[in-house]
């Protein structure tokens with residue numbers, strides 16, 4: 001709670017925090033409080049695949065909302081809800097990933113969050129803020145040719161104080177359910193996270209916890225608690241975050257430099273200011289554009305070239321239908337491979353794309 005106060009400074013009184021075993025679990029619990037069989041959940045046009053897997057057996061449908069380089073477009077959200085003509089009752093909940101969105105890498109600015117929050121107020125929406133990449137914000141990309149001193153790229157890392165304010169920090173009505181996780185900043189195997197929301201909501205989630213996982217593993221909680229409370233404190237936590245921000249910034253810069261070097265003309269992308277994903281729009285040539293199943297062909301070409309990116313259709317809330325199968329998008333992650341594998345990977349991707357691009 002002390003951390004939440006420092007970082008998000010919630011604007012209403014009766015907020016509280018409850019533990020989770022990470023954001024995937026937290027999402028289900030938040031969803032179950034507000035959506036029933038037959039309801040529709042508003043989501044990004046491209047989103048985290050676990051959402052599709054979670055809602056399908058619950059009989060909850062997804063309504064994708066158009067995105068741009070900052071994530072969900074507020075006007076589009078307003079239109080989808082305001083002119084709702086779906087079979088279900090009007091959606092009451094919107095799920096979004098405001099920082100380093102999975103898969104597009106988009107990060108919402110403070111202004112974008114304010115505009116989204118205003119739409120949520122207008123239509124009385126609950127916002128599920130799934131923000132596991134929140135702490136992985138870093139400096140803007142400086143093109144390689146403009147870099148005099150490599151260190152220029154890593155000045156001004158945000159630490160804890162320079163992070164874009166969260167939706168939670170704007171919330172005056174108690175309509176944001178914020179999901180945080182240690183998965184991307186300590187270790188995913190800890191299965192530890194926390195949910196911040198009005199107390200009447202966290203109480204219900206606590207009750208749900210008691211009838212499902214009881215608690216995150218005691219061993220994990222003890223490790224996190226020892227680290228945070230006895231070893232690091234706030235200052236140490238911030239130092240750790242700056243180190244991770246730097247690690248990801250180094251990876252982003254190297255990866256982006258190589259993409260400019262090897263993929264020119266083949267793809268378009270926006271350089272992310274946070275996280276671990278690069279979202280490519282593949283510039284298909286005329287033959288490739290005319291071919292049904294072309295993204296599956298590219299997928300096979302990647303396998304043959306020993307490189308793997310995730311095709312866009314796997315992130316579509318509409319499922320693997322004709323409408324999305326050949327949309328020319330691919331997600332790269334620059335988190336897993338070692339840095340010395342980057343150039344080989346990017347040049348293999350270029351080779352896989354060659355028959356399909358100019």
Ligand SMILES: Cc1ncc(COP(=O)(O)O)c(C=O)c1O
Pocket residue numbers: 021022023024025048097102130132180181182183188193
């Ligand atoms: C948007 C999003 N939410 C949640 C998760 C998983 O988080 P956790 O390990 O906390 O369940 C991921 C990725 O692993 C993700 O991209």
